[in-house]
Amino acid sequence: MEAVASLKSPFQSLPPFSSTLRSFFPPSRLYISTRNPFLTSSVQAQMEPIEGSAAIASSSEPVEEILKVKEWEVGMFQNEVAASQGIRIRRRPPTGPPLHYVGPFEFRLQNEGNTPRNILEEIVWNKGVEVAKLKERKPLIALKKALANAPPARDFIGALKAAYERTALPGLIAEVKKASPSRGILREDFNPVEIAQAYEKGGAACLSVLTDEKYFKGSFENLELIRKAGVKCPLLCKEFIIDAWQLYYARSKGADAVLLIAAVLPDLDIKYMVKICKLLGLTALVEVHDEREFDRVLGIEGIELIGINNRNLETFELDISITKKLLEGERRKIVHEKNITIVGESGLFTPDDIAYVQEAGVKAVLVGESIVKQSDPGKGISILFGKDVSQS
């Protein structure tokens, strides 16, 4: 009941315009923050059960109203914390664009605050709605039970290192990707299991499976099908993770690794998500795109695998010299000292591209477009490396 007690203060200190705010942002979820205001609600909810929430949910209207305002305020605060770390991606306002009323009509006014500013922000806002719905159907308690039946997690980094030792080339994470917002449909006749098997046969160390449906035409069904088909390469669940619940979900569907995007997640979220990953046996691939993100991630304990994405997810700009630039000087030294494996991601098409990022210091690469487009994606791997890297 400590939570309820602390709710009194925002009530007493509500600014005079708060009723207007309330009508603009009627909240959709119950947010109770009496612990760490710097931690995104979703992560916090996974770390500790929300004590007293049932009591609050059934309590009187005014308290709920206060919670709603509080939720909005904390949401704004989280965006500020993220912005202070250079994160431009904001979280979706709790109920989306505010409603405006004019006589008998109702419309939504587009403005800076309620409209996504770029594709990544749009994806993240959409993901928030998706995850909220999925969570209702499968709350964490149910998911935790499902984990007992999940196939065991396999060693993702071990597979990358073994491939590097075997071939003297970066270990390949081959991506099962049907489409992307920047490139459209990559492959019409898309059979995820056949593609995965061809990749494995062609010498891939690990696979990445897109699970976002709306923007990448992927699915969790694809991930499950590939795992159930007996593919031995460890699987990365390629998803936009904004809520720790998704980690449990990915594991329950057979993932061995997950992607955490530093452009989206504040430091504390990454830190706690990495801990949850360890608890679940999942490998976290933490993705960065610029020096600031890289430095943030290098400062977080326990990170073993970092991906440098050559594509800016906000603008789609692609430039493979980003991998080289980020691995120069002091950073390369830290990577070495901390024994972190670096993955070069996106825009790699030729043996020269592979040699270029290998020279820059990567021990693994993540490749989608150039290999998934080939009629035989396994052969696509030989073309990419300029030689046969299959085990046979």
Ligand SMILES: O=P(O)(O)OC[C@@H](O)[C@@H](O)c1c[nH]c2ccccc12
């Ligand atoms: O198809 P490409 O250019 O080879 O890129 C693969 C992979 O790096 C890319 O799909 C990717 C990297 N990070 C992401 C984050 C979300 C979605 C997609 C991605």
